[in-house]
Amino acid sequence: MTNLQDNRGEGLLDLAIIGAGPAGMTAALYASRAGLSVAMFERIMPGGQLAQTEHLENYPGYAQSTSGFELAMSMQAQATAFGAKLVNEEVLSVDFNAPVKVLETAFGIYRARSVIVASGARPTRLGLPLENELQGRGLSYCATCDGNFFRGVDVVVVGGGNTAAADALYLSRICNKVYVVHRRDKLRATAIYHQRLAGIDNIEFIWNTEVKAFIAEDGMMAGVRLANNVTGEEADLACQAVFVAIGTTPNTECLRGALQLDAAGYVLADEMGRTATPGVYAAGDVRAKELRQVVTAVSDGANCAEAAAEFLAE
Ligand SMILES: Cc1cc2nc3c(=O)[nH]c(=O)nc-3n(C[C@H](O)[C@H](O)[C@H](O)COP(=O)(O)OP(=O)(O)OC[C@H]3O[C@@H](n4cnc5c(N)ncnc54)[C@H](O)[C@@H]3O)c2cc1C
Known part of the structure; x- marks a missing residue:
């Protein structure tokens, strides 16, 4: 189990993020810059679907297209530079019933005051x-x-x-x-x-x-x-x-009824990523929405971090 120290040395994170794709890494960047103790849990490698994209032509700022892998590595470096930790463990189950949220991996139990689900989706x-x-x-x-x-x-x-x-x-x-x-x-x-x-x-x-x-x-x-x-x-x-184009499958296996999903299995959340469970947010492809792209995933990540910081300040 990774030893995570929060800002108070209590082992209770301000924010745990499930998934280190573009949404999760952007949430980690915004939340760590806001002074929160943050850990991103990633089961494969940072970058998610972005890391598998050979040429990315529609992410603003790259007139000549960019490699998805390189952009993903750069997002990871930026998020961790501000203090967010990357934990290479798959979240197997969650418990969002109490104010302190619990994430379980094969290596241990982690506790956090807020959680962003940014576990993405996979094309069928x-x-x-x-x-x-x-x-x-x-x-x-x-x-x-x-x-x-x-x-x-x-x-x-x-x-x-x-x-x-x-x-x-x-x-x-x-x-x-x-x-x-x-x-x-x-x-x-x-x-x-x-x-x-x-x-x-x-x-x-x-x-x-x-x-x-x-x-x-x-x-x-x-x-x-x-x-x-x-x-x-x-x-x-x-x-x-x-x-x-026969559909996508959201990565929500670890949630097991912990959050409300739409008919296709995507997490229901508002534009700021707020789910019906206080302190729990959904960002990126896993959220029920129309357009699933890198640019919408990163904007979801920023919104969720902002909403989580506001929630924690209350
Ligand atoms: C082949 C391909 C090409 C694409 N090309 C483009 C493009 O050109 N332009 C564009 O804008 N978009 C493109 N997309 C879509 C874009 O990549 C996604 O919209 C974007 O990556 C979504 O980001 P995300 O962070 O929400 O999810 P993801 O990128 O799916 O990342 C989610 C992460 O969560 C991790 N995870 C899932 N469950 C768990 C768990 N239980 N515990 C720990 N970790 C977990 C996954 O391993 C993954 O790393 C493409 C997608 C694909 C598949």
């Missing part, structure tokens, strides 16, 4: 061969993030919900042709998307169809093998990129 995967190898080489889980790398070429969007519809719209403005492959015979997306998508010339829907395999050439995405789930017919479709 298709579970096909080559999925790991092709990620960043034509396979993406985020059109807003990676669409620009595929200007003027043919791409496939997999899915039929709101994210898939929004991705198809976004990509239709950038790419030559957008094929939307959906396993049902109509979109699940809300009506407004049906209207917006109708009449866009470069979007083509391929209904009742599933992606069976990725086709790679020289290590890059070159196409997909499709199977019609009504007729059983199979066909190959050439494309330079595939955007998988």
